[in-house]
Amino acid sequence: MVECHDELFLLDAGTGLSNIRNYRSIISKYDTIHLILSHYHLDHTIGIIYLDPFVRDKKIKIYGPGRMAYPETTSYYMHALLRREFFSRCIDDFSDDVQIIDFPAESFRAGNTKITVKEQQHSSPSFRIVLDDKLIYATDTTFDPGVWNELSGTLLLHECWDCHQTISDRHTSLWQLKYQLPLNKFDKVLLLHQNPAWDVSDYEFIEKSIAGTNLILAKDGMQLSV
Numbered sequence: 001m002v003e004c005h006d007e008l009f010l011l012d013a014g015t016g017l018s019n020i021r022n023y024r025s026i027i028s029k030y031d032t033i034h035l036i037l038s039h040y041h042l043d044h045t046i047g048i049i050y051l052d053p054f055v056r057d058k059k060i061k062i063y064g065p066g067r068m069a070y071p072e073t074t075s076y077y078m079h080a081l082l083r084r085e086f087f088s089r090c091i092d093d094f095s096d097d098v099q100i101i102d103f104p105a106e107s108f109r110a111g112n113t114k115i116t117v118k119e120q121q122h123s124s125p126s127f128r129i130v131l132d133d134k135l136i137y138a139t140d141t142t143f144d145p146g147v148w149n150e151l152s153g154t155l156l157l158h159e160c161w162d163c164h165q166t167i168s169d170r171h172t173s174l175w176q177l178k179y180q181l182p183l184n185k186f187d188k189v190l191l192l193h194q195n196p197a198w199d200v201s202d203y204e205f206i207e208k209s210i211a212g213t214n215l216i217l218a219k220d221g222m223q224l225s226v
């Protein structure tokens, strides 16, 4: 959840969106909720069902890659995900004003906020999402060192799927972030999309590996100012 220029953004809608019940006071400040999807994999979309009771009086704008990278539109995929066989409310029933929009270009505006999106390499096309050239959200992507020589920002939210020296064509490892990312280009680098297979010893290893760097393990409820 990101508050930017008096607007509220949600970046992806995984099961973490169930925490939205703890942020009613923030949601109540806004008439519009902007949900930006990096791609449609279930771990990034299934949590949309948790939005339902909190947004009935809001305008909902859902943005996704759609025809920029897929054969069908974001509207098609959202309606397929929330077919009546799977959930009692169709996406159009979430409020009186639901708009589902394919990314219109690699740079567009959502309210007063500049949004930049760029396709990344993953098992299905996923998109890096940048808000106002400050906050960079890069999940479900192989690590591409070339990208990070050009990009900088205040806060980087980057996926971290493998905690050891793994090179994958779908995901990024801690080793790549620690040794191949120019960490000094960012104030903080938050590690997200943590692997559900990690156990306590993996977390201990990661905490030890990132000590003294600007890499931070993201945790539920964490709040940061940019």
Ligand SMILES: [Zn+2]
Binding pocket: 041, 043, 044, 140, 193
């Ligand atoms: Zn994912």
Ligand SMILES: [Zn+2]
Binding pocket: 039, 041, 122, 126, 140
């Ligand atoms: Zn994915």
